[in-house]
Amino acid sequence: MNSASIARYRQTLNRWGLSDVPFRATPPEDPTELSRIFHGREKELEVALPALYEGRNVLVRGIWGVGKTTFIGAGGGAP
Numbered sequence: 001m002n003s004a005s006i007a008r009y010r011q012t013l014n015r016w017g018l019s020d021v022p023f024r025a026t027p028p029e030d031p032t033e034l035s036r037i038f039h040g041r042e043k044e045l046e047v048a049l050p051a052l053y054e055g056r057n058v059l060v061r062g063i064w065g066v067g068k069t070t071f072i073g074a075g076g077g078a079p
Helices: 003-015 031-037 042-053 068-073
Strands: none
Touching: 042 068
């Protein structure tokens, strides 16, 4: 990750009102914490979850630290 990417990353965290990096190797188990991280991601979940339940593949991509693993973990019981 170069310095420009890090600067954009920090700007994004500030824009979201986050003082710390909420992204972890594993999703938080506290639903309140999960909703804080995924504030504004309802549309993505509404598209991804039905596709997964229908047995379709979903590509989740993005730069390091944007929450891909947590987003996938938010699917919970999805096959």
